[in-house]
Amino acid sequence: MFKQKKQQELREICKSRGVSLTPQRQAVMRALAARRDHPTADQLYEDLCRQMPGMSRTTVYRVLETFEKLGLVRKVDSRASKAHYDADTTLHPHLVCLNCGKVVDYQDREFGHLEPPVFTDDGFQIVDYAVTLVGFCRQCRQDPNN
Numbered sequence: 373m374f375k376q377k378k379q380q381e382l383r384e385i386c387k388s389r390g391v392s393l394t395p396q397r398q399a400v401m402r403a404l405a406a407r408r409d410h411p412t413a414d415q416l417y418e419d420l421c422r423q424m425p426g427m428s429r430t431t432v433y434r435v436l437e438t439f440e441k442l443g444l445v446r447k448v449d450s451r452a453s454k455a456h457y458d459a460d461t462t463l464h465p466h467l468v469c470l471n472c473g474k475v476v477d478y479q480d481r482e483f484g485h486l487e488p489p490v491f492t493d494d495g496f497q498i499v500d501y502a503v504t505l506v507g508f509c510r511q512c513r514q515d516p517n518n
């Protein structure tokens with residue numbers, strides 16, 4: 373369901389923004405929407421290079437940047453050097469493990485769901501925000517050398 377919905381969204385946005393709907397873009401979206409673990413561009417490349425032997429790492433990076441600009445994906449603020457991507461662009465909090473770098477959705481979607489003003493008193497315009505909770509996952513707490 374989610375995968376079909378994202379392909380549909382990709383088609384519509386490409387059409388309305390005058391961006392071409394290439395097989396590479398469709399493949400990257402399919403690979404990202406299939407995973408709910410907020411993969412990095414490298415992880416997606418691993419998935420894709422098996423299915424599409426012509427796909428390069430640079431292409432995956434570039435497609436993801438384009439998707440982010442088009443609002444099709446979100447980059448998760450993970451504190452890690454490598455960006456993690458989320459096909460679910462709805463506002464939801466993330467849990468980030470400081471040891472293994474794992475990024476998971478915090479299922480309690482009420483948490484951190486603030487209604488910020490459009491403008492602050494100082495005239496700063498708010499267009500987006502992200503809630504990231506950092507800590508240690510169960511596995512890392514049990515075995516910190518993991």
Ligand SMILES: [Zn+2]
Nearest residue numbers: 469472509512
């Ligand atoms: Zn961990």
Ligand SMILES: [Zn+2]
Nearest residue numbers: 458460476477
């Ligand atoms: Zn998420």
